[in-house]
Amino acid sequence: MNKIRAVILDEKMDSVIRNLHESGLVELYDMSAKLESPEWRAFLAPATSAEYTRQIATLMIKIGRIIDLFKSVKEEEKTSIKELLNPQPPKKKKMSFSSAEEAISYAEKVLSDVDREVSEPSAKLTKLENRKNELNLLKEQVKYLQDFDVDLKCLGVGEFVYIVSGLISKDKLSELEKSLDDVTDGYCEIVKGNVVVSENEEKVPVIIAVLKEYMDNVGAELRKLGFERFEISNVEGTPKELLSKINQELNNITSEIENITSQLRKLAEKWEEELLAVYEVLEIEKERGDAYSLCGRTERTYVLEAWVPQKYAEKAKEIIENAADGYAFVEIAEPDEPEEKIPVLLDNPKPIKPFEILTEMFAPPKYNEVDPTLLIVPGFLMFYGIMLTDAVYGFLLTLVGLFLWKKMGKVSEGAYNLGYILTLAGIATVIAGLVTGGYLGDFLYQFLGFDVYKSGLALVNPLGESAYISEANPLFKMGNITVNNGPMAILIFSIVVGILHLFIGLLVGFLENIKRGNKKDAILNQGLWLFLILAIVVGVAIGNLTIIGAAVVLVILVCMAKGFMNGGIMDALLGAMDITGFLGNVLSYARLLALCLATGGLAMAVNIMAKLLWDSVPAVGIILAILMLLLGHTFNFVMNGLGSFIHSLRLHYVEFFGQFYEGGGKKFTPFKAKREFTTP
Template sequence: MQKIQVIGLREQLEKAMTFLQERNVMEVKELSADITSRINSATKHDHDLELKLANLDFAIKLLSNYEKNSILPSPIILNATNMESIAKTFNYEEAIKQAQRLEEEMVGTKNRLTEIQQDEKALEPWKNLSVHLDTPHVTRTSKLTLGVIGKLDYEKFQKSLSDLGLNIDFHTVSEDQSKAYFSLIYLLADADQISGLMSEYRVQEAELKTAEGSVKQHLHAIKKESTELTHQLNKTEKELAELAKNLDSLKVVHDYYLWQFVREERKNLTGETEYTFVLTGWAKKGALKALKGDIKERAEGVAIVEVAPEEGEEAPVALRNKGFMKMFESVTRIYGLPLPTEIDPTPLLAAFFIIFFGLCLSDSGYGFILFSLTFIALKFLKIPEESKGLIRLLMWGGLVTFVAGIIFGGWFGLTPEQAPSFLTKMVPGANGEEVLGFKGQLINPVGSGAIIFLGLAFALGIIQVLVGLMIDGYWKIKDGAIMDAMLDSFLWIIFLVSLLSLGATGMIESLTPYARLSKNIALGLTIALVLTQGRKSKSIVGKLGLGVLSLYNVVGYFSDVLSYSRLMALGLGTGIIAFAMNTIAGIMVDLVPYVGFIIGIIVIILGHSLNIALSTLGAFIHSSRLQFVEFFGKFMEGGGKDFEPFTRECKYTHLKD
């Protein structure tokens, strides 16, 4: 990365900004305090663009609810020319007006529908009320009360009311499971007695809206209006569905104006005088030469100048992997980017990750399905470029899984006896007899090969740990810290290898004669570590103390290696679960007459689909975890800031070159 300044005539600012946005190779930064103290900083804000984007967002969000969804929706992938053409020819303003009008109609209709539905719910218990809704409840001599009482108290209330011996007109209007609804007309002179009795039995007075006619007539009018409103709502929704056919065009227009909005926002980071402007940021070194030449052709009088970073300023990081290695960047980015002074770990993790992934799945059938699905997706679906990397990684992971499955005899959890004949052959058994086995199988992970599988996992762990230390040493030498590389990296590599050699002489009989030599080498290297690992301490006691304590790092290295046993655990787990699904399906076939076969097929399909999904997720997570913890920790700190170039940002579409 190279820090640069773009300087030119103010009248060329728009052309320069448009050019830089198209080229996608410069990250625009705020001007330094030194520059802003001498010139004015631009603080423009385009409210029209902001409002336009807000209206487009509103229309897109609204119409998305009425879009015809396909099973496999295709993303919108267009080049800049096509997007500009659509934005300039499509009448998006009219579409927004229609969307706003229809939304207002729909909200109004829904609110009215909700209102009358509430009225209907309130009036339904009173549909048999003989009194009209516009009848006065209080006259000079009497009062009408509509009451609601709990069902359990209703009979007692009626008896108590009768015992009062008053001149009343009482009618039960309706009853439901928990309540009773009644009308009561009584003289005002008896109001205190009636009111006291109603309070005693917790009677609630109902207040119905005043309207002409009876409750039945009003309910009929409500139902009629409800039907009309529902019809109107359906009509509005159909119009919205018709308008939603323009959704793709609205999305294109939105992103076209988003480019302009982003450009205006970046202009706020420029410094301006009466006649000139200055813009600062970072650019990729490889693109700088072409950038300098091309900008002069697009914006006359504009120049790019290389400048030194400020003290403590850290450059952004852009990973530069091509071809096969590009897809592994998705793994690196999960962990985080390296610092500008660190090596890009992407090409270093590639081989380890893909092998670990295959070992974690270790089923040829699953590998074939994973490869086929991802291959079809890449071939026939419109997938955004930024998502293709991960899918390609899974595709290659499926291919490696297929090979690993052949080596370990994994075919959908089938035993050789259950598998088709073209997958099997007669092989020598443990006692020399001929037994049925899988073609190409070299290791039986659930039999005698379990220890071999575990040993393979540990061997891969040892190799990756040592490679991590080698990278650390190489990078220290490149930075000029040769002594640190020799004593903190390569000395540990030799020491760990000597410990492995010492262990091998004790386990392998043919290496026994070298046991004494291995022991002496390991002892000598131990002394070397004690004498060198505390070298940065000022006191002799500190040097020796830190040297002795450094030997404890051996535990950490062996702990790292033990972590690789997860490769075996996940590989076995995939096969065991697959075998269990086959067993359950077989039991269903035998257990349930007639339909057992169908149930078995369902168990097979659902069970294996779930196992493929979970095992693939587990393989990806644990293979990544081994890179992040056991590998990256040896040579990389991480925490780099991603390079965010000034580009034509898209929210709903994908721009292709």
């Protein structure tokens, strides 16, 4: 990563910002913290956002409201299966402006044209919606009074009497009567209606009439008792008459709303795509205007700093110089910030790039730390295939991956990356399934009587013997250890692969420490275990366990010495336990066998139950067996597919990364125009 510093003539700054934004090659550096120091403030002042950003923000609010209005009136679109399986990205409109003022002028014109057509129906719709809400609230309150034969125009404050209506809890009714009788000296009349249920509580609608002079005292008592007052005013007629009028008006309003909504839908079809494009252009222009605030300035110049990947540094410099017509001084420098503040850009070949999401799920690498993405790919695919290890499941996974990659990937980068990874994982699973004879478990044997293992069409039987590995034909012998069945062969393979995987991680960590000049750490943290692995390999190769034993003892002694140097006798004793940590890392790879057995065992159980239903249940047994196969294998495929994904990552994140990778870097965030509805 390099840092670009540029001094640019103020009248050329807009052109520079626009060209950098379209290129997406740099990440602008915020100079505000740097400009707080007296040395920088002596000749540079903090810059502010461009003046036009306020105008853009106002336009965005207005356009956003219209877009929201159009979305609110649109009918729920019925998505066809074809559209669901093959989503299309939105159509893009070509929009190119040489300045923010030009973009603002265009946006104002579009907004004016749209507003001229939308404002009147929009205002009517708002008014009708408000009236509808008022009527529904009034209706909700009046319905509680429909048993009362009273003219509702009497409610409220009269010349001599105050009349109020509302709901009171049934349990507090008697208390209400007594309380009001006390505060009004008996000049109170309470008319009660039938008990109703409101908010899961029994309540009683009442109309209360008191002398006007007691109004304040009555109000205080009503509030104390939790009285729910009805806000009914400026109406007349009995409750039943009023309900009839309300329903009639609501019907008329609903009809009017439907007409206006239909009118707005047509306007949405006409203007929505244009407004979305204009809104996106304004967002881009606002981001450019806000970029000024990251810079410093003098009376006639701006000072800009930006991070740029090393391979794009010269190109970014050329962009700035050309955009400024030569009125700029540009310097490419090495990073001058602490490593944790320098952004990191993962830059892998196209076939590897989708796997970067697996690295980022853990943490981006620190600056000058190795990018582990390339190292993840072979191990992840191999582990996934071995864990799921069924050719049919692998084929299904490949189909799912291809759908996400080729279809959903057109509208989502995340779907593209995940689909690509699952496609390759599915292919790896098919290969593992062919090697282990997994075709929906032992489906071929249970239902067709065909044994793939005796026929020699599968190399390893994860649940027993095969034509190639059996009691009569062991894979190999070493002392008292005989590998004569599939589970033992897969376990040995898992341990060997685990040791090799750890060796690669340790070797990378060793070389990285050497490169940084940390020779002691390289020898004690990685070199020690590399020596142990090499000793194990040599000992096994020549059949001499003494070499392995001597290496183990030597490693333990060195670990104890390292612990003693760090913290004395107690740390020395704890250092002797480091060997168990290494052994635990190696044995952790035995999960390859565990998940392989889980997939095959559960598939076998499903097949056995389905076969029992097929054979023992008359008439509907075939249907039940098919349902059992579909549900059982779907469950097995989903659960063990997910488990394989998680445990493959776990072997990398914990065991593998633990040998050389820390992560925690700052991801490179390019200053780039994000376009979904427009093209420049």
